[in-house]
Amino acid sequence: xxxxxxxxxxxxIGAGAGGMTAALVGALEGLDVLLCEKTGxxxxxxxxxxxxxxxxGTSQSVRAGVPDSVDRARQYLGSVLGTRANAGALEAFxxxxxxxxxDLEARSEVKFAAALAHPDYLANHPGAAYGGRALAPLxxxxxxxxxxxDRVRPPRPEFLVLGGMMVSRADIPPLLAPxxxxxxxxxxxxxxxxxxxxxxxxxxxxxxVMGNALVARLLYSLRRAAVPISFETALAELVQERGxxxxxxxxxxxxxxAIRARRGVVLATGGFARDARLREQLFPAAARPHxxxxxxxxxxxxxxxxxxxxxxxxxxxxxxxWMPCSMRKYKDGTVALFPHIVLDRAKxxxxxVNASGRRFVNEADSYHDFVTAMLxxxxxxxxxxxxxxxxRSFIRDYGLGLVHPRARALSAFIEDGYxxxxxxxxxxxxxxxxxxxxLEATVAQHNEDARAGVDQAFGxxxxxxxxxxxxxxxxxxPCMRPIGPGPFYALAVWPADLATSAGLSADGxxxxxxxxxxxxxxxxxxxxxxxSIFRGTYPGPGTxxxxxxxxxxxxxxxxxxxxxx
Numbered sequence: 001x002x003x004x005x006x007x008x009x010x011x012x013i014g015a016g017a018g019g020m021t022a023a024l025v026g027a028l029e030g031l032d033v034l035l036c037e038k039t040g041x042x043x044x045x046x047x048x049x050x051x052x053x054x055x056x057g058t059s060q061s062v063r064a065g066v067p068d069s070v071d072r073a074r075q076y077l078g079s080v081l082g083t084r085a086n087a088g089a090l091e092a093f094x095x096x097x098x099x100x101x102x103d104l105e106a107r108s109e110v111k112f113a114a115a116l117a118h119p120d121y122l123a124n125h126p127g128a129a130y131g132g133r134a135l136a137p138l139x140x141x142x143x144x145x146x147x148x149x150d151r152v153r154p155p156r157p158e159f160l161v162l163g164g165m166m167v168s169r170a171d172i173p174p175l176l177a178p179x180x181x182x183x184x185x186x187x188x189x190x191x192x193x194x195x196x197x198x199x200x201x202x203x204x205x206x207x208x209v210m211g212n213a214l215v216a217r218l219l220y221s222l223r224r225a226a227v228p229i230s231f232e233t234a235l236a237e238l239v240q241e242r243g244x245x246x247x248x249x250x251x252x253x254x255x256x257x258a259i260r261a262r263r264g265v266v267l268a269t270g271g272f273a274r275d276a277r278l279r280e281q282l283f284p285a286a287a288r289p290h291x292x293x294x295x296x297x298x299x300x301x302x303x304x305x306x307x308x309x310x311x312x313x314x315x316x317x318x319x320x321x322w323m324p325c326s327m328r329k330y331k332d333g334t335v336a337l338f339p340h341i342v343l344d345r346a347k348x349x350x351x352x353v354n355a356s357g358r359r360f361v362n363e364a365d366s367y368h369d370f371v372t373a374m375l376x377x378x379x380x381x382x383x384x385x386x387x388x389x390x391x392r393s394f395i396r397d398y399g400l401g402l403v404h405p406r407a408r409a410l411s412a413f414i415e416d417g418y419x420x421x422x423x424x425x426x427x428x429x430x431x432x433x434x435x436x437x438x439l440e441a442t443v444a445q446h447n448e449d450a451r452a453g454v455d456q457a458f459g460x461x462x463x464x465x466x467x468x469x470x471x472x473x474x475x476x477x478p479c480m481r482p483i484g485p486g487p488f489y490a491l492a493v494w495p496a497d498l499a500t501s502a503g504l505s506a507d508g509x510x511x512x513x514x515x516x517x518x519x520x521x522x523x524x525x526x527x528x529x530x531x532s533i534f535r536g537t538y539p540g541p542g543t544x545x546x547x548x549x550x551x552x553x554x555x556x557x558x559x560x561x562x563x564x565x
Contacts, residue, residue, distance in 0.1 A: 016044035018527030018548030019268030029560035051211035052542035061132030076127030092508030142206035164204030271528030272299030315502030317536030322371030346469035354383035357438025368538035
């Protein structure tokens with residue numbers, strides 16, 4: 001028999017959105033909960049994300065005036081996933097999603113607003129929505145956390161401005177044109193004044209938005225619910241007795257301790273994105289070198305579960321969820337990995353090409369679909385890296401990666417190799433190693449299509465997602481305008497994973513399954529430790545965080561009450 005050092009009802013390993021939700025709801029339901037976090041900060045991938053959760057049919061969508069339907073979402077996912085779907089887990093998510101969000105809103109500081117215009121990513125499928133399904137966390141004042149503000153993992157530094165100020169997508173137009181209107185001026189003045197005061201007392205701005213707001217709201221709620229959090233405490237192994245997981249051994253600076261979990265152990269350690277062996281086993285070779293996941297996401301939960309007899313789900317269509325990223329190498333040896341989410345790829349006057357100088361994708365499609373196309377094209381033509389091609393006016397109007405809009409001096413980016421500049425397309429092709437004839441022909445065809453407003457090859461600008469992320473003032477197609485005259489620019493983009501899709505096989509209540517499809521008693525998983533219910537597809541914004549929180553909620557409710565939720 002195991003000599004236990006302590007006992008709780010529910011032991012949660014990992015303080016990302018899924019684990020924090022499970023711990024919070026467990027405590028609100030009266031359970032004795034312990035949350036263990038490997039690092040000194042909460043949030044993991046959730047903290048550096050946009051913080052959006054994709055949950056259909058919520059009261060928040062009704063409140064925002066864009067009511068959504070679970071039935072239409074079921075139709076949409078049925079079309080996207082087809083026979084690949086885990087029907088039980090998918091239905092559990094759809095049924096529990098609205099309940100989970102309402103419950104969190106009623107009993108905690110975790111609050112969301114539905115986006116009016118944030119389209120599903122695969123709008124060619126029936127049941128796709130234009131707005132209402134993507135829920136954004138409300139901004140949060142980090143000062144309310146007191147000393148715990150420093151426990152919130154900061155955003156990626158590439159997305160901070162003025163020495164640590166967070167900027168939401170809605171803040172960008174006023175910041176770029178503060179004198180265009182009185183409302184812009186007031187908005188920018190308030191932002192800057194707040195940030196100036198913050199920097200007197202804090203290492204970064206305390207106006208938290210996106211993923212930082214979500215994580216801060218969860219942490220604040222956990223503290224109000226008096227949930228103990230054991231930082232710098234990693235999972236060492238699960239403890240099994242007569243086939244059931246009865247607890248875990250964790251390790252901190254003081255050594256190892258065995259914790260009994262009367263109602264179960266919840267694995268929420270962020271997936272295996274930083275585990276070299278599993279990356280080699282499951283990822284295509286071209287996608288292995290780069291990851292946006294925290295260094296701490298080394299697959300602790302997944303590997304411990306596999307040692308305990310769990311089944312690994314390979315993620316079906318993709319083992320990872322992908323993001324195109326550019327890299328800038330600085331003189332001190334550090335490297336910035338910049339995710340190209342929505343700010344440049346969909347804007348008019350840019351194309352992506354591979355070694356043939358030809359396009360291979362609708363550049364305005366989702367980041368995941370962009371990289372999926374890159375990886376598929378790379379099987380026949382070198383497409384990793386791919387190159388974003390534009391002219392000087394594009395950078396002036398929209399920016400390009402780490403180069404901000406209105407940037408006047410590009411010399412530093414050119415000198416360190418981040419940007420490649422050339423007076424003609426043929427010279428540019430030679431500098432980046434792509435076929436010159438192909439590039440010239442591709443740009444000529446693109447320019448002809450742009451003037452007509454119809455992308456004959458890939459239908460760019462034909463979907464709601466494309467148009468929302470394009471430039472509405474550009475006609476006739478918000479995602480297309482001619483490229484040229486020179487100088488011309490190229491920026492290399494590489495595939496990176498933002499999260500894993502592969503993970504532990506689990507049922508609709510987050511119970512981890514063995515190879516025989518039976519649940520391992522006492523063992524649960526959520527977040528990226530659990531295989532994605534979307535089977536390697538990316539249906540809409542927030543399709544990692546939405547299920548993470550919903551299954552965290554379902555696990556806690558099951559642990560507290562048993563039976564079905």
